[in-house]
Amino acid sequence: MGMAYLFKFASPSLGLQADPVAALPLLHRVATVATVATPQHAFIFGRLLLSKLPPDEIRAPLPSNALAHFVPAGSTVVLEGWKYMERAAHLGHELSQFLVGEAYRTAQPPFLVQDPLLSIHYYSLASQQGKMEADMGLSIWFLHGSPGEDGLEKDPVLAFMFAKKAAKKGLPMAELTMGFCAEEGIGCPKSLQTTIEWYKKAKEHGNSVAAERLNALSQSSPNAL
Structure with missing residues (x-):
């Protein structure tokens, strides 16, 4: 019912009028009881809180204060959104695992600093499920490392290995990285x-x-990286 009230792809089957406000408590309810069999419920509600759902999939925009009811005192919409995303990731949702790994790598709010261990943890979970973008995320970590006393040391061999894994699946950024590796002898x-x-x-x-x-390599005097 919640999906039909809110999403275009779900509405024809039940013939309901668009009603985002009625959809929210229903979607919130299933998100809080999501299981390993239904991790997407937590993912969908987390994306709603983070305003990350594609506008062309929504039947009608949410009122500006519609999500405030689902944010506990002392928290924020963004923080609650990522809590649901992490819940979905813990329950095995592949895309959530990748997105949380990405958030910890790039220090997206509310994560104010990078967290290599958590990022690699979630990337690895997504990688095990075949998410090629997660393989690329792992390659980036091992290619560049991270500064600081508790930082992550560079590992060219692992960087190459994960880039190759993603490149074999046709990810353009990974194919580019493989070119860089072969050009520079990285791994x-x-x-x-x-x-x-x-x-x-x-x-x-x-x-x-x-x-x-x-183009640079085709010149009479090839331009090095």
């Missing part, structure tokens, strides 16, 4: 032929940086 031997092969694949998938690198 693998330097190879101009391999570099060009990966850049061509990334370019074919729409990556503009790969196109720039191919």
